Amino acid sequence: MLEIESLATSYGAVQALRSVDLSIEEGSITAVLGANGAGKTTLLRTITGLVRATAGRVLFRGREITGLAPEDVVRQGLAHVPEGRGVIAELTVEENLRLGALWRRDTAGLKADLAAMYGLFPPLAQRRAKRTETLSGGERQMLAIGRALMSRPTLLLLDEPSLGLAPRITAQIMGLLRERRNETGLTVLLVEQNARSALSVADRGVVLNLGRVVADEAAAVLAADANLRHAYLGF
């Protein structure tokens, strides 16, 4: 579904990604792990076209998307929930949700999807007309994910969804991702600092260090590898 071939990105003289190869299977949940500065966020931002790749390419469902603008990438069926969620504080909950699907032509489907999101996230339904400043961290993450799902993506990229959330809320979000995958076949690429909770939901774990893939294993294997855990994952 997503093929990343010797992808490299740099910020000036700093090489953030050095020849990353990664292949994501349809319907899988993949966790990308690693310390701060390992290149996790850069990887997602390069896939979506927010950062330009200096080498290599990205294929999504067989089509090359390297160099495409983010607004065109999302039209291919790839949604990206950024670090810090990217909920727009000045807009209401409903406006944020609608924004996720504005480029779609089927307005009828949009209405149905809006209702579906409120079904999926009841706390959002109660606050649909409220500005998002009034939302808690967990509700904001729900809104960010709901907004991404509004574009009916086949691949969802999530950057640190657990950031700043209580463990119980994080577990809820992870559970929701697994449920979406099982019910709709959604493919998920998840970047996490919180390796333990990410591996609890993922099928596969990829560890990045200084812009390189240093491990790419089944999640259970990765979680059982004491050396790797101590060296890169901190648990």
Next chain:
Amino acid sequence: MERFVDLTLGGVSSGFATAAIALSLVLIWRSTHVLNFAQGGMALICAYIAFTVTQHSGSYWAGFAAAIGSGIVLGAIIERGLIRLVENKPPLNAVIVTLGLFILLEGIAGMIYGVGQRSFGYGFDFHGYKIGSNRVAFAPADMFAVVSVIGVAAVILLVFRYTAVGLRMRAAAFAPEVARMLGVRVGRTLTLGWALAGGVGALAGMLTAPPFLSPNALDLLFISGFTAAVIGGLDSAIGAIVGGLLLGLALSYISGYVTSNLSSISAFGILVAVLLVRPSGLFGHDTTRRV
């Protein structure tokens, strides 16, 4: 008392033209965070285009339509051709570009039409309404200024609040990167913002130009509009309207009760006072934002 009423009515009328320029500045500030110092020059060019079209067609309204149309086109062209080049550059670059553009546009107007005054017609009767046997200082032309500016502002507010285009424009203004990730073509919304502002600015020019048009005719309009936008907080459309109205009244009283030579100095004085007392304006949001 009669004098007070007349000054008030005069202030309301010029206040709405000021409000229109302020609104155009707010539209641009909200979409691209650029203070468009060329707004007065753009309105000037549109007024001259109206002058030429009216001269050739004999119809005031053909000229009016040409002015609004060219304002929209001019706004879009300037955003695409100039402002995009200074995007993501230090804010001073945009300031210098728009200031330079202002001087250029005034210069072009002077080169083509000369620096002398050209007579410029009204769309409506400019003789005040009769109340009893007295004429008040408020004419159908003033009524047109009030109604057209309120109408345009209302349409803009409704579009921003209730339509998909408006939602895109707000999202692009508040969080351009997030908007792009959600599929909003941010470049287009910025062009649209400038085009809209160009049209509103042209309307302000058409309301202010009569009875005479010269290359400097709209300078005071721009200074007042700028002051009004700052009073209103720069990012609030309603603030721009209220600011324009307050300023129009203040300047009308000052020129009526003190001396008309004070108008432009007073506008600057009020601008400084507002910036000292309430830098974010009456309706402005705090500069600190929760993320």
